[in-house]
Amino acid sequence: MNHGPKANAGTAARLVRASQTGDRRAFDELVRLYQKRAMMVAVRILGGADEAAEAVQAGFLKAYLNIKKLRDAEQFEPWLLRIVANAAISQARAAKRRADKVRIADCCQQDAALSAPREQDAQELSRAIRKAMLKLSKKEAQAISLFGLQDMSQRQVAEIMNCSVEAVRWHVFNARKKLKVLLKDYLQ
């Protein structure tokens, strides 16, 4: 699966610096360079492409508004992916709160995602993943979503999460352990 090419660091840094001076075209170029990788992170947390696209839009918007605060232009990618991961996690939690309200109104509705699936279509799997991700801690969700990204080293994930490589491994280990249980029906 193509996770999007890792952008040339020098080119990205030049575009970041231009964006910091208010160059919109430069930021548009950054969007084109990083949207695939941002989507990969968001899809791993939210399960579905449409939901992920929402989170990615919110992430890029936040990055645009705060790009002047980024001190090291070389660190744009980890900075952006952290923003996107956090946006995806917040969105998943907000969606869950809304769903909980609906569920109270409809007491007969089943918790479809965590029950045994009758048909493993893409929609159902994406819903199940989103629900399972909500059972993880924020750090675990961040770690597992970034860990699988192509060209992303454990050290880079650690930088994004602002913790040690060992801590990243620990979060990934826990995330996998929980997901294995939560998604066991889909692993068979």
Added chain:
Amino acid sequence: MRNEKERIDLLLEQNAARQLAGFEWERLNAAISSRLDQTTRTKTFASIIPMALKVAGGLAAAAVILIAIMTVDTPDDLRLDNGQRAVVRFAEPAGTASVQIGHTPLKSQVFVAVAPARSTLAKCDVRIIDVEDERERNGLRPAWIIITRPEPVFADNGKAKDMRDLICMF
């Protein structure tokens, strides 16, 4: 365990691949661009309003200061506590100082007894002024001060109280 781990990763990978197959990247790009445009417009509008308010506020403040300068008493026309006016001029820019005034038996030199006879010193906050008085006594020119603290600790609270604020020192 290793297999299970890999299967979990594979499942996430497969889901992502399925979800993003045929995904319209240009559409996402356009959506992001549109939201950025909208934000930029809002930001620009939001930044113009405070700027306009600042300019208007600055002009209003300048007008108020100008009116105040034109109407407020100048140092040449200070109002004393008793409602009298004393024509004075500052030798230096207005300021305050804390001084100790020695008690003098020559009451005529002092409009107000700042300290009773039993005390030798009274401490006041004062403003030093100059009246361009040509009089001299024992080779000294008079200097006038205004006590800016409401009342010296040992001030005379008798009939002369109303004039306690103006003192002539030789």
